[in-house]
Amino acid sequence: MxxxxxxxxxxxxxxxxxxxxxxxxxxxxxxxxxxxxxxxxxxxxxxxxxxxxxxxxxxxxxxxxxxxxxxxxRALLVGTSYIDGDEVVAAARPTLDRIADDTGETIHLARLDGTNVVYLATRQSEHYLRPFTRVGRRLPAHSTSLGKALLATHPDEKVRELLPERLEGLTEHTLTDREELIAELAVVRERGYAVDREENTLGLRCFGIAIPYRRPARDAISCSVPVARLTEAHEQLIREALFDARDRLSLATRHL
CATH class of the missing domain: 1.10.10.10 (Winged helix-like DNA-binding domain superfamily/Winged helix DNA-binding domain)
Structure with a gap:
């Protein structure tokens, strides 16, 4: 302002x-x-x-x-204290460790902040070829699986209030039309998870799922994997691991 x-x-x-x-x-x-x-x-x-x-x-x-x-x-010290004192981050740590072990891929926990998502925690992939996202990074919600999973917990009219008609294109695959994004959010609600198909980073596919301890949801987790390593069987494993993680985090955060 x-x-x-x-x-x-x-x-x-x-x-x-x-x-x-x-x-x-x-x-x-x-x-x-x-x-x-x-x-x-x-x-x-x-x-x-x-x-x-x-x-x-x-x-x-x-x-x-x-x-x-x-x-x-000083800004780093305050940012670190925010992460250290956040109850969701603390409750999510065992689940983030588990899903990272189960999938062998990079795992993120992020929070919706206006029209962006901010990364609160990450677990790096065990593979040499892997994405890197630092804690504190901010990305447009419409271009990430995390953001789409969170936007899908809002009514369409709220999404229209939040986002402009034309959205920033980070890659050639990013959805830049708000109504096309809203149509995809309907699919996200139906199947329970969101997909970023190289919309934020070329060569990288991400799967995200909201943590429903609040409605609309505030936080989500995702799994990122290079498309060169993504098979149909591995994608199925990732989806199952995300649903399991969502259920675990729902229990771990039910008091928040």
Whole structure:
């Protein structure tokens, strides 16, 4: 929300601080003062003072010249504490370990955040050829099996409220028409799991299933496998492992 559109109960300096940190979190690397100002639109003098304050507190770092800015180590500490204190992540650990062992593939736990999914936990595949997704990564929900599994727990009208008519295409296979996506979500609801057919990363197929401890669901798990290694028998094993994991996590999170 731009600072000029704040409600009366919001403090301008706090809103600007959060917006700045979200700017850096979404754009890795170092950025000049001019680049930051162009993105956030704050007056240069007040932006500079806010940046210097965040640098002094460790939330923002500068390069050797002191003229370029990036996210600081304090943000990592807060992010880590979020993961460490999350009850779903803690409850899911044994199940994530089990499904990783059963499938031999990369397993993810992610949470819906607006129109994106954020990765909360991952188990890496035992194979040399494997995908890599770090905890904290944010991806568009419409291009992932995790996101589609979660969007499918919402009514179609809610999906229309969340997503624009034209969606970002990450690969040539991404669904970029909202109504086509909604039609696929109906299939997801019927069969109980979602599929990403190289829609986020070429050469990678993912299967995702929502954890129904809330309705609409907030969290989902997925299994990612290179298409070069995916056989019909292996796909069947993955689907069965995901349904088993969903049932286990439903029990593990029933108190949340």
């Amino acid at each position: 731009p600072a000029g559109e704040m409600g009366g109960s919001q403090v301008k300096s706090a809103v600007r601080t959060v917006e700045l940190l979200e700017f850096f979190a979404g754009r890795p690397g170092m950025h000049s003062l001019a680049d930051v100002q162009s993105a956030v639109g704050y007056p240069k003098s007040s932006l500079y003072m806010l940046l210097r304050t965040l640098v002094d507190l460790g939330w923002v770092e500068t390069d050797a010249t002191g003229t370029r800015y990036g996210i600081g180590v």
